[in-house]
Amino acid sequence: MKILFVITGSIAVSKSYDILKILKEKKIEINCILTNNAKKLTNIKQLKKNIIGKIYMDSDEAKQKMLHINLSRENSIIVVCPATANSIAKFANGYGDNLASTTLLASNKPVIFVPAMNTMMWNNPTNKKNVNYLRSIGTEFIGPTIGKLKCGEFGIGRIEETQNIVDNLILKLKTSQNFIKKKCLITAGPTVENIDPIRYISNYSSGKQGYEIANQLAKSGAKVILISGPTNLQPPTNVKLINVKTADEMFNKVNRFNKNIDVAIFSAAVADFKMKKVGVKKIKKNNINSLNLIKNIDILKSIAEHQINRPKFVVGFSAETEGKINAKKKLIQKNCNMIIYNKINKNNKVFELNENKISIITKNKTKNYAKTSKSNCAKYIIDSIYNEINN
Template identity: 55%
Template sequence: MIDKKIIQKCIKGKIFDDSSERNRKMLHITLTRKSDLVVVCPATANLIAKFSNGYADDLASTSLIASNKQILFMPAMNVEMWNNKINKKNVTNLQKSGVEFIGPDYGYLSCGEIGLGRLSGDNKILQIILNYLKRSKKLQKKKCLVTAGPTLEPIDAVRYISNYSSGKQGFEIAKQLMLVGANVTLISGPTNLQPPPKIKFIEVLTAKEMNEAVRKNLKTDVAVFTAAVSDVSPKKTMTNKIKKEKLKKIILKKNPDILRNISLNSSIKPEFVVGFAAETNNYINNAKKKLITKDCNLIVVNKISKKNNVFGSEFNQVAIVDRNEVNKFGRMTKINVAKILVNKIINNFEK
């Protein structure tokens, strides 16, 4: 192990080790909250395994578990260690959780062997870190509104109309917007998800409540409407349970079209509006139609099928449609879908 005093001579800033937390309770929380980015360099097979499996038994691993920032791993190890199936499984698990890996590179290794496992070069690592730090402020001072989850429309005291939306995609978009410096408001129907940190979170139940919450929080630069809002609701809601023999007909009424009502009103429309669509047939044509009729900047569309059953899943397969082109993407994590969308939003403000 390198002596702490030697490292201190080489860098500017503070150095912490396991002993540091003895006199500073919750140091692992403080360090991650005060940082803009978390970089693990070099990332050993041991630390990758610990983080992948939720171990937190020292300052480094505890800080990783506690982090609410983007995490970068710079792996360095023997080629066989890197290619080991267990290590590969751990790497994949972390990537699914949003951790990004830089390297390893191919070349001479410290053990004397040659192969994939070499730490990426200093200049490459430095440039990537600088790029991420710049990205963490790309939407600074921008206000962003995100809707997520389903809405529930009560029929009586025990029944309701709803859909399969889990809210995962919307919550991840809110998180990624927060990570690039935006001031985020997340309005969500009922889910089992923990809202991302450092955002304003508003929970609603019905389409009517979501419509009201959106209108109250519309002083925003960007609006991303991922929520699966119920199209209809019972015209009359019973306070008692309707007996099944009397449950013969439910009279429905249309719910407000939140996206359309906001986008077509120039006095309240945000600068950049993203709509979401879930389609089973003619999904690109339907997305193009929705883009025009609801005057959005982008439509993100899912083609719902047995191969792409996105509800409740950590994965999604989408196409992003704008006025000029259609970008189709393969199956990826909802985290990566969110990152792609956020990059498109950033590009809009950098034109």
């Protein structure tokens, strides 16, 4: 396990020496990237003494082909410490103008920022907007705290205490490997059932929650197969994406890839019904009195009750307009280990949005979560799965 430690041009650079020294004592390998501004503030000799690994600068990009790609792949987590308002803004807005920023953009690993700046800079509306956006996509922040700042003022913006940073990084390093060597299968998005060449039956599912779960599992070391209905989403990095359209196609692909699966998560909103016979030509409205529908196969139930190839841990989703009672019934009736429950009403419009409000239901307990980003929901879900598997 390795940490990529990105040092930016904050006056709190000296704090990074203490953090790195403790991590070295714990035999954790660290590679460092120094930005040009950080280089002006850093004692390179002292930095070298405090790490097990290498130090990289912008000039190294020309010497080593695809260095930003290699660094983003070979390290388990990326830590920006100390993080300036400029470094936060670059990552939030997709800028890639140096080794540090291109490595962050190319990363498929957990990213953690440890901010250090003046109170007015931290509270600046633009900075807060950038921080909130990064949090919404799963980027984590350690600090800042309130205290006396390097400029002499007092307020929020002080870098977090050294031991708290170290403890958080070690915990994140461990959890980044929680699903290493685990094989996970996820379904996501809607399915589409044709009525005729023009019309179809579907639902409002965007696939965002399933894609976030796939992304977080991949970041935790899992080998992930994502079987997705039609969406407008970019597939997560390091995830095998299988595109399908109908419920039958999804069922066939799930069966095909359901071999030695450790965790299967069925977040797709599969259409309950399909046409008994799809119209070859557009059906004129004057000729439609009713649609002859038949039930689609219950993919979740079929896999969860499989006698030979049942995944070791099966998670279903339950979007209900009523209470949790139906979700709890589903847990038993469909032989699941866990159900993720959404109550759908005017106050919790889940579909197509970037936020979600979930309850995680298992045989022995139910845990309710406040409304938050779907990225955070994905973390809650995979952490709960990990705890259930290992308890």
